[in-house]
Amino acid sequence: MKVALFVPCYIDAFFPEVGIATLELLERLGCEVIYPLDQTCCGQPMANSGCHEDAAATERLFVKNFAGFDYIVGPSGSCVHHVRENLTAIPQTAEVTKVRERTYELVEFLHDIVKVTEFPWAAFPHKVGLHNACVTLRALRTAKMSEIDEPAFSKPLDLLSRVRGIQFVTPDRPDECCGFGGAFSVFEEPVSAKMGYDKVTDHHNAGAEYVVSADTSCLMHQKACAERLKLPIKFIHIAQILNGARA
Amino acid sequence: MSSRDEILARVRQKQPEPRPLPSVPMFDVGLSTSFDTFKTNLSRMGGKVVDPPADGDLDALILKLFPDVRVVCSATPEVKGNLSIDTIRSPQELNDVDVGVVRALFGVAETGSLWLSEAQYKVNALGFLSQHLVVLLDPGAIVANMHRAYQHRGFVEAKYAVFMTGPSATADIEGILIHGAQGIRTMTVIPVSAQ
Amino acid sequence: MKRIDHAEASSKFIKAQDHLDFHDQRLWDLRKKRDRDSESIPEWQELRSLASAIKEHTLTHLADFLEEFERNAQANGVKVHWAKDASEHNQIVLQILESRRARTLVKAKSMLTDECEMRPFLENRGIEVIETDLGERIQQLDDEPPSHIVVPAVHKLRTDVSRVFAATIGTDAKNSDVHYLAESQRQHTRPYFLKADAGMIGANFAVAETGTVVVCTNEGNADLSMLLPKLQIASIGIEKMIPRVEHLAVFIRMLSRNALGSPITQLTSHFRVPREGTEMHIVLVDNGRSERLGMADFWYSLKCIRCGACMNTCPVYRRSGGLSYGATYSGPIGVIIDPTFNLRKYSALPFASTLNGSCTSVCPVRINIHEQIYKWRQVIAERHQLPFVKKEAMQIAGKVFGSPKLYRAAVEALGASVEHLPRFMLYNPLNAWGRQREVPPAPASTFRHWYLKNRTKSGQRK
Numbered sequence: 001m002k003v004a005l006f007v008p009c010y011i012d013a014f015f016p017e018v019g020i021a022t023l024e025l026l027e028r029l030g031c032e033v034i035y036p037l038d039q040t041c042c043g044q045p046m047a048n049s050g051c052h053e054d055a056a057a058t059e060r061l062f063v064k065n066f067a068g069f070d071y072i073v074g075p076s077g078s079c080v081h082h083v084r085e086n087l088t089a090i091p092q093t094a095e096v097t098k099v100r101e102r103t104y105e106l107v108e109f110l111h112d113i114v115k116v117t118e119f120p121w122a123a124f125p126h127k128v129g130l131h132n133a134c135v136t137l138r139a140l141r142t143a144k145m146s147e148i149d150e151p152a153f154s155k156p157l158d159l160l161s162r163v164r165g166i167q168f169v170t171p172d173r174p175d176e177c178c179g180f181g182g183a184f185s186v187f188e189e190p191v192s193a194k195m196g197y198d199k200v201t202d203h204h205n206a207g208a209e210y211v212v213s214a215d216t217s218c219l220m221h222q223k224a225c226a227e228r229l230k231l232p233i234k235f236i237h238i239a240q241i242l243n244g245a246r247a
Numbered sequence: 248m249s250s251r252d253e254i255l256a257r258v259r260q261k262q263p264e265p266r267p268l269p270s271v272p273m274f275d276v277g278l279s280t281s282f283d284t285f286k287t288n289l290s291r292m293g294g295k296v297v298d299p300p301a302d303g304d305l306d307a308l309i310l311k312l313f314p315d316v317r318v319v320c321s322a323t324p325e326v327k328g329n330l331s332i333d334t335i336r337s338p339q340e341l342n343d344v345d346v347g348v349v350r351a352l353f354g355v356a357e358t359g360s361l362w363l364s365e366a367q368y369k370v371n372a373l374g375f376l377s378q379h380l381v382v383l384l385d386p387g388a389i390v391a392n393m394h395r396a397y398q399h400r401g402f403v404e405a406k407y408a409v410f411m412t413g414p415s416a417t418a419d420i421e422g423i424l425i426h427g428a429q430g431i432r433t434m435t436v437i438p439v440s441a442q
Numbered sequence: 443m444k445r446i447d448h449a450e451a452s453s454k455f456i457k458a459q460d461h462l463d464f465h466d467q468r469l470w471d472l473r474k475k476r477d478r479d480s481e482s483i484p485e486w487q488e489l490r491s492l493a494s495a496i497k498e499h500t501l502t503h504l505a506d507f508l509e510e511f512e513r514n515a516q517a518n519g520v521k522v523h524w525a526k527d528a529s530e531h532n533q534i535v536l537q538i539l540e541s542r543r544a545r546t547l548v549k550a551k552s553m554l555t556d557e558c559e560m561r562p563f564l565e566n567r568g569i570e571v572i573e574t575d576l577g578e579r580i581q582q583l584d585d586e587p588p589s590h591i592v593v594p595a596v597h598k599l600r601t602d603v604s605r606v607f608a609a610t611i612g613t614d615a616k617n618s619d620v621h622y623l624a625e626s627q628r629q630h631t632r633p634y635f636l637k638a639d640a641g642m643i644g645a646n647f648a649v650a651e652t653g654t655v656v657v658c659t660n661e662g663n664a665d666l667s668m669l670l671p672k673l674q675i676a677s678i679g680i681e682k683m684i685p686r687v688e689h690l691a692v693f694i695r696m697l698s699r700n701a702l703g704s705p706i707t708q709l710t711s712h713f714r715v716p717r718e719g720t721e722m723h724i725v726l727v728d729n730g731r732s733e734r735l736g737m738a739d740f741w742y743s744l745k746c747i748r749c750g751a752c753m754n755t756c757p758v759y760r761r762s763g764g765l766s767y768g769a770t771y772s773g774p775i776g777v778i779i780d781p782t783f784n785l786r787k788y789s790a791l792p793f794a795s796t797l798n799g800s801c802t803s804v805c806p807v808r809i810n811i812h813e814q815i816y817k818w819r820q821v822i823a824e825r826h827q828l829p830f831v832k833k834e835a836m837q838i839a840g841k842v843f844g845s846p847k848l849y850r851a852a853v854e855a856l857g858a859s860v861e862h863l864p865r866f867m868l869y870n871p872l873n874a875w876g877r878q879r880e881v882p883p884a885p886a887s888t889f890r891h892w893y894l895k896n897r898t899k900s901g902q903r904k
């Protein structure tokens with residue numbers, strides 16, 4: 001399976017280990033992984049600020065980088081959601097439509113397309129709180145949301161439960177937003193920080209040693225809150241655990 | 248151009264493309280119309296249910312339930328009380344009523360609601376100025392749910408119609424539940440077949 | 443018109459720890475009660491779809507339904523008035539009151555009358571207006587607007603209410619027992635019900651088929667306001683129409699379950715024909731609703747049945763309080779309605795959201811709230827009302843991310859020191875970020891660097 005790797009801008013700049021883990025994991029699973037070198041960003045920072053037209057050049061570049069691939073995979077639910085649902089600042093040609101349809105978030109790709117059943121190299125003997133980013137949860141529907149009474153399902157949990165030694169703890173408000181929200185984290189700093197404090201305290205009180213998520217943006221915000229609160233809780237991306245990280 | 252014409256013209260101009268009206272199912276397959284179901288749901292809303300008196304003397308039962316009352320006003324001939332609803336000229340006169348008595352036309356099992364209108368109340372304010380309300384309900388006159396309830400022709404015939412579900416209540420201060428906000432403090436339902 | 447600064451107001455709210463904790467917990471509790479009710483009704487999702495479809499049908503045929511409603515209300519002996527805007531609404535209400543020399547008005551909760559700022563208008567013209575809903579009364583006596591559309595004083599603790607009542611209706615300042623306070627308001631308000639010249643309600647629903655006004659309350663104050671005074675007024679937003687009596691079942695089943703997690707309100711009252719010897723008036727109010735009906739992206743907000751579920755679930759609302767939005771309608775529904783009243787004043791509100799989508803998932807009439815929030819940001823950017831970032835900064839960002847070379851240069855510059863961001867970011871967001879959080883360190887190398895070192899261009903290991 002040939003896969004184009006989409007590494008969001010903030011992961012490229014601040015959390016390269018998440019991009020590395022994603023690439024190595026896909027390779028371990030037998031994928032041929034190509035990283036288009038001229039990629040930059042999906043356009044979300046401009047679009048989410050209402051600056052729809054200013055996202056056009058970035059979106060055009062995204063399509064140019066990823067055209068022709070059957071699968072485009074990125075370790076970020078919010079970026080993938082933007083590509084699939086909101087990449088609309090450019091004319092919707094057949095090529096644009098194809099790229100948009102073929103862009104997957106890592107967990108949904110592993111669960112729905114590769115249908116991974118085991119990660120023999122992985123072990124994570126720690127108590128873990130699972131955080132599903134809101135867009136990944138409610139828009140990409142990677143797990144049951146508490147607002148809707150439907151049969152329980154969780155793609156990230158399905159994958160993580162195949163990791164040796166992992167134990168899950170459940171916070172009091174498992175899918176309340178953690179307060180990152182992109183620019184919200186800065187322009188609505190008081191509420192954002194309070195939400196982050198509440199979230200990490202909730203995980204901590206539930207006994208989590210680690211919080212794992214498929215979205216680095218949430219993790220970055222929660223980590224920053226936990227460190228300020230001096231809570232002994234660590235943060236890790238799901239790609240890193242599935243790729244064999246022990247801590 | 249009157250405001251009416253202006254508003255209607257603008258609404259007509261701005262209305263989006265028509266959307267169809269769905270047909271609404273009754274959602275009552277397998278639902279209970281039993282008094283027990285009604286009682287459970289009424290209790291959840293703070294209403295009480297009391298067994299009818301073996302001797303059929305409702306006046307005596309009411310005095311037993313409310314030993315310190317002075318004014319009992321009944322809108323149904325089944326209870327005499329000591330203030331006749333027929334003497335009431337203006338609703339404000341009901342302000343001193345301790346216990347109001349009325350017969351509901353029907354109940355709704357889904358919610359524990361009672362249906363009443365001016366035909367039952369004679370003076371509607373009886374259901375709101377009374378400190379306590381006693382409601383007679385025929386246990387056979389219960390519909391399953393709100394969909395059934397809203398089929399009743401009373402909604403096109405009555406001047407005023409109300410679903411009462413338990414006593415008046417509020418939780419506006421710190422979420423603490425209070426019974427007896429502006430209206431009745433308690434509601435007691437007695438299952439008695441209608442004549 | 444000064445822009446409402448939600449972030450600033452929220453900062454104050456958050457500093458009052460006890461109030462914040464209570465507010466957040468109380469509303470989350472209502473959310474959980476709503477969840478429990480949704481789980482007890484197998485047809486819950488179908489009811490949401492039906493409620494949404496009935497509203498969409500009504501709104502897309504609104505003119506016909508308004509005329510039908512008027513016809514039937516008039517046939518019932520009710521006088522029907524039409525108000526283009528808030529000012530005309532207030533004038534009409536005043537004229538109705540003056541026509542019967544009414545000096546005291548008891549009223550039930552009506553967000554529409556708050557929206558029209560009716561109370562100060564009437565009070566300035568010698569009408570005594572008594573809010574009879576406990577929460578609204580607390581707010582009236584404290585000279586504060588309501589903070590939540592269902593529980594208006596949810597941001598107050600009992601000690602606050604005690605303080606307000608002691609200063610205004612003569613309760614014991616040392617007594618903050620909730621039963622005592624509620625009983626005091628009951629006793630204090632009862633005489634007003636009895637002697638009021640006029641009573642006023644809003645409407646949860648208006649049934650076109652019968653000309654009926656439907657109000658859902660728990661306290662009994664709407665009925666007392668209508669069943670005692672000889673002069674009765676109902677103020678109704680034109681979007682409150684529903685076609686037939688049978689449709690009420692869908693909405694009545696959904697309203698209180700979504701608002702409070704109870705199957706129905708204690709009272710569901712249907713006013714159709716005035717009592718003999720009394721007079722009933724209905725004022726149908728537009729005040730921007732017809733305009734909103736024509737907005738392709740935003741007309742769905744007119745489906746709102748004012749249940750408040752979106753507020754209860756919103757993590758931002760729970761931690762900032764309704765008053766921080768500076769508008770009659772707050773929380774998620776407020777965010778998508780208020781810009782239609784005043785775009786500049788409310789231009790920060792669509793950014794007081796993380797776009798988490800919980801509101802959309804709980805809305806009983808399936809309003810796509812968070813998607814409309816996203817679209818409002820575009821409108822605000824297009825009309826140059828962006829509250830934070832300068833449009834120019836976004837244009838530059840767009841160019842940088844749109845060019846591989848410029849992007850790589852910017853990322854290299856970051857590597858030097860993360861505290862010094864590129865100059866085009868006129869506002870250094872890390873100043874705000876770092877107030878309550880640690881700043882992430884810039885790593886030694888980017889992903890791209892690592893890739894070029896460890897893989898060939900065709901993805902082979904080196």
